[in-house]
Amino acid sequence: MADLPTHTIVFEILTRLPAKDVGRSKSVCKQWYALLSTRDFVRIHCSRSLVSSNQRVLLIDDLTCSVRPIISKSNDYGPSSIVTFPFHHQNNDLLLWNPTTTAFKRLSTPDSHGFYINNLDAVGLYVDTDDDYKVLHIKRRSGVLGVHVYSREVDSWRNIPFITRQEYLSPHFN
Template sequence: MADLPVHTIVFEILTRVPAEDVGRSKSVCKQWYALLSTQDFVRIHCSRSLVSSNQRVLLIDDLTCSVHPIIFQSNDYGPSSIVTFPFHHQNNDVSILSHLNGLLCVCLNHTYELLLWNPTTTAFKHLSTPDSHGFYINNLDAIGLYVDADDDYKVLHIKRRSGVLGVYVYSREVDSWRNIPFITRQEYLSPHFNWPAGTFCGGTLYFTVCECWIGGMNVVICFDVNSEQFKEISFPPVPST
């Protein structure tokens, strides 16, 4: 029997196996590592995993992190499996800020440090630097996790500090932060506006920025991940009730 082409093995077979096996397969050779790291492979693998038997819920409590399969027939959870934190943490210390393709951006609440963490492979990366990048403050900052056209996983960090807004992008490929410009209305710097985590869809991160007051302003801030340009679009009409 003729040998199967590498492309067939990677995109027809390995896109159907569990993520743990994909991680181990990356060590076969440089060609496999390159193909298994592309966004095309990730997209196909995720689409083939999106069946009811593969759905999981990750829960973090004071002491442990556990994964629960979802049983849709009974609207219940199956037996859990424990995920060990590979990084130092304290009780009730880890907050999930954003997620994409199984990769999580989390914050250690006692140090304010940001981390990238893959619970499946247990790999993680500290994003904090000596020059104060990679530190997150709840209710002031916003986080968005995305992939650009070059298949580089990135973190967008919007920081509000004493009326000053700074926007920073972390690249996993080059392992560094850089500042990018953000022209916006001055009132969005106020703590009266809430910035939730960004939602990544179709090459754009979307932030639904809402004023805390009843009947206050609502707006959607869009970030094009390839041009790194921001724009503002109107919020859908909200009934007065």
Template sequence: MTDLLVDTIVFEILTRVTTKDVGRSKSVCKEWYVLLSRQDFLRVHCSHSLISSNQQVHLIDDLTCSVHPIVFQSYDYGLSSIATFLFDHQNNDVSILSHLNGLLCVYLNHTYELLLWNLTTTAFKRLSTLDSHGFYRNNLDVVGLYIDADDDYKVLHIKPRCGVLGVYVYSREVDYWRNIPFITRQEYLSPHFDWPAGTFSGGTLYFTVCECWFGGRNVVICFNVNSEQFKEIGFPPVPSTGMVHGVLVNVKK
């Protein structure tokens, strides 16, 4: 099969099929598996999927996750379906921390475990390890989901524990946690500061950090996902009489 024919099939046809069909197509041959796993294919496939008939809302309620297609013409929802949980969980147990390209990073409230969960295929990956990696503490920890230059999905996990700081990166490709340094002001990791989940854009994770106890500083902490370096930039100049809980949104034209 010529390169031109392969490119036509992959980028002109397979970018327009469903996610499940893309998953099945990966088993055709090794060449297709590599092409369909590339970030440029995923971007084109997502752009073709961004039409009204493909928009859905996923609601996690008690022991089920319901999927509601959006009907934009009537500003209403279509007939719902139920997504299956393939992992053990309890009532009101699953909390979504971050998401990227349809992949969710969630944690289980009763075990504190972190999971990567694909709602389309219902596949999941448990991130907890015997040496205490992959466990999340609500109102203490910070999580961000991103893709690096090698198209590897990764999780950044910041863990303040009784004055001891741990910053860890999980790689889905190698299935391994490792520690990285946090080179900025250590005070930002105290309980006085509130961190939301990271927003990924242009090779950087952004966190809006607010000094919530004393109503003081607001900063944006940036994490370069390729150099794995942190830096601080100024908060946007918005009117404020105290605490400002900013939310960053990645907007594409």
């Protein structure tokens, strides 16, 4: 039997594994660690995990975090699994956390980017056209609306000009 090419193993087989198994596979060898950490692998793995049976929701309360499967037929959640925070969250810091690998990065900076206040701020996550993972942080402070985007690739925040209307500044505006 002929050996399978590494590309086939990585991009056709390993991209179909659950994230936890992919994490374990990174310890096989340095080559696999490097291949399984590429943006191409992550992008393909994520697109294949969008199968409805693989969709999960992460629910975070003040002191606990749980992962629940989404039941697509009833739009309900299945039984939860408790996830332990690998960090001590304090001072309203904004953190970027991967619950599968438990890796996290504190996004708060001395110039107050990434400080989150519940009921005043909104946060969104997305991947841009260059496959850069971004965190959008909209914050309302003393009648001023600030919009900032964190780039994982550049590891920095930048201000986004935003035209504000008076109703956006209200803490009741969603």
